[in-house]
Amino acid sequence: QHTTVMSIDDQLKNIMDAAGNRLENTIVIYMADNGLMLGSHRLHKKDVPYRMATEIPMYLRWDGHVTPDTSTARVTPQIDMTALIRDAVGINGWQMEGQNPLTTDRTGVLVEQIKRQAHPAYCGWRTADSLYVRYSGIAGSEYYDYITDPEELNNVVDKPAYADQVTAARLAAKDACTPVPPGFKW
Helix, strand or coil, rough: CCCHHHHHHHHHHHHHHHCCCCCCCEEEECCCCCCCCHHHHCCCCCCCCCCCHHHEEEECCCCCCCCCCCCCCCCCCCCHHHHHHHHHHHHCCCCCCCCCCCCCCCCCCCEEEEEEECCCCCEECCCCCCEEEEEHHHEEEEEEEEECCCCCCCCCCCCCHHHHHHHHHHHHHHHHCCCCCCCCCC
């Protein structure tokens, strides 16, 4: 896998070199479609709300429009790239769920999934600092504080010290998760 990714990096460099002085009029977006669990939480797939499956690196370059920067505190879902492209090419009146990441500072994003194989449907709220998720049926809820627990080892959803954060995340998830996945109920 690492060798394959290195060959992609080499090809991206070739494309950038070929673009040369046209980069001012070129948006380069380099990202994956999802992460993989690779054993985290004893899982190997991707249809789960956890950090390894939902947090992916992204590279955005648009010379003359974007200041070079690195941020691990920004939450930018893939759908926001569509809004960026829409605005960059000047399409007006096209309504979408995405928000241009250059003009909007998201503090959180909805995570949701329909029931898949052994995994129940869920709705949740993900920020740079935390994850809240509620599952359908009797599967319950989880809340992880990434400041103190970046590996998601301790579910603190029932800890009194986190009651305010859990309530705020639950309300944000409930507000954003409309319509809910089939079979899911708050």
